[in-house]
Amino acid sequence: MSIAAFKIANTLITGRSAIDQLPAELTRLNIRHPLIVTDAVLVRSGTVAHVLERLDGRSHGLFDQVEPEPEIAIVEACARAYRQGGHDGLIGVGGGSAIDIAKSVAAYAGHEGALETLFGVDQVTRKGPPLIAIPTTAGTGSEVTNVAILSDKQAQLKKGIVSDFLLPDVALVSPLMTLTCPRGVTAASGVDALVHAIESYLSLHATPITDALAIGAIKLIAKALPKAYANPADLQAREDMATASLMAGMAFGNAGVGAVHALAYPLGGRFNIAHGVSNALLLPHVMAWNKLACVERFRDIAAAMGEPVAALSDLDAAERAVHAMARLCASVDIPKGLRAFDVPEDAIPRMAEEASKIERLMRNNPRVLSARDIEQIYRAAY
Numbered sequence: 001m002s003i004a005a006f007k008i009a010n011t012l013i014t015g016r017s018a019i020d021q022l023p024a025e026l027t028r029l030n031i032r033h034p035l036i037v038t039d040a041v042l043v044r045s046g047t048v049a050h051v052l053e054r055l056d057g058r059s060h061g062l063f064d065q066v067e068p069e070p071e072i073a074i075v076e077a078c079a080r081a082y083r084q085g086g087h088d089g090l091i092g093v094g095g096g097s098a099i100d101i102a103k104s105v106a107a108y109a110g111h112e113g114a115l116e117t118l119f120g121v122d123q124v125t126r127k128g129p130p131l132i133a134i135p136t137t138a139g140t141g142s143e144v145t146n147v148a149i150l151s152d153k154q155a156q157l158k159k160g161i162v163s164d165f166l167l168p169d170v171a172l173v174s175p176l177m178t179l180t181c182p183r184g185v186t187a188a189s190g191v192d193a194l195v196h197a198i199e200s201y202l203s204l205h206a207t208p209i210t211d212a213l214a215i216g217a218i219k220l221i222a223k224a225l226p227k228a229y230a231n232p233a234d235l236q237a238r239e240d241m242a243t244a245s246l247m248a249g250m251a252f253g254n255a256g257v258g259a260v261h262a263l264a265y266p267l268g269g270r271f272n273i274a275h276g277v278s279n280a281l282l283l284p285h286v287m288a289w290n291k292l293a294c295v296e297r298f299r300d301i302a303a304a305m306g307e308p309v310a311a312l313s314d315l316d317a318a319e320r321a322v323h324a325m326a327r328l329c330a331s332v333d334i335p336k337g338l339r340a341f342d343v344p345e346d347a348i349p350r351m352a353e354e355a356s357k358i359e360r361l362m363r364n365n366p367r368v369l370s371a372r373d374i375e376q377i378y379r380a381a382y
């Protein structure tokens, strides 16, 4: 008998005015003195002000030192600020990085051992302080997942804390919070959301529930991402992307992601390529490889992306899906080729070895991949 659990953030609040619910949620969670976890760019752009204006007179702390692809040391610094400030809850405001740091601090704040002992699956032993996640990009889905990804610069590796105790108490998702998101980040995080939806639809652990969310997200992203990129003030496109990212997050938080993410991690860990970009670089090549295992599912993806597939064979329809993904990435100016990012070609065997060991993701992938297969994919993407 097979069993599937479906777990997401406890409460989802969506819509253009979602942010107005912040005071009520702080009261409900009994948070009187929150620490806001964010980055300096979001403070300067005025995005964090939307949060500060809604604290209803509560005193707060501001930790604004989150960086893209955040290092483990940032969790230590933020946890120190949390303890020393005597806070009683966390508000993560930002892209995946700020929310992942807030989730990590929630797990680490009351933990007795070293931070390193939390890495891996189910190493967190108890629920931390209450956490509200407010995404400012439409992409990572971190507001509804049980994973936090951190960079270990020394080991040149990405490390994950995976635990249901990381699921935020509230995901507050408003398109207004994404209006200041720069074009390049809109593109990269939007493609990350697309990859979440596609990988969860193809995952060996997909269920009818995650399928519905994944296909719904793909449909929205195919239409809305080019519009949000072309006109960052298009509120409907921003709202569709925020919703799609949330749906894709709920899908992959339960079905898992696969080889695109596994192969992307060494690119982020070793060469600091932004997560969404490294996913986009690999997406068409991993998909060309995967399609043999599940052409019917690729047909569904092609249809969701608006391709006319009714008269096509499954294999032709699957190829249409791969082309449609590549075209969408190109339309939002995602660069092509690992070469453009100064990845040396002789690093490929080592990256392949590393990616093949990410069992947590590889076990979801529809086609079995050896280290040699992965090497071929990296070369195709070079």
Ligand SMILES: [Fe+2]
Binding pocket: 140, 192, 196, 261, 275, 279
């Ligand atoms: Fe991702």
